[in-house]
Amino acid sequence: RLAIGEDWSQDVHFGDQSELRYSYHVFCDEFYFGDACSDYCRPRDDTLGHYTCDENGNRECLEGWQGDYCSDREYHL
Numbered sequence: 423r424l425a426i427g428e429d430w431s432q433d434v435h436f437g438d439q440s441e442l443r444y445s446y447h448v449f450c451d452e453f454y455f456g457d458a459c460s461d462y463c464r465p466r467d468d469t470l471g472h473y474t475c476d477e478n479g480n481r482e483c484l485e486g487w488q489g490d491y492c493s494d495r496e497y498h499l
Contacts, residue, residue, distance in 0.1 A: 424448045426457055455479025469493075 425431060426448050435442045450459035455478055463475035473481040473492040483492035 426450060426459060 428447065428449075430445045430447045432443070432445050435444075450456075453462055453464040453475075455461040455463060455475075461479040463479040463481060465474045466472070467484060471481070471491040471493050472484040472487040474484065476482055481490075481492060483489075486496050488494050488496045
């Protein structure tokens, strides 16, 4: 499994009469998060939700909204 993140990894591939040394790092596409880039979070402010995403891909409700997808109005008495 490839490690996701800013840290660089090194590897070597050996052929019959050669070797290839290389460094790499893996990063997720935009709006994808997690160890396998399988968590999706795209900020929105529409009828499907009202939230931003933190650096780990967790939804953070905009002010005045609550619920799993931040689609429920917060009412203060």
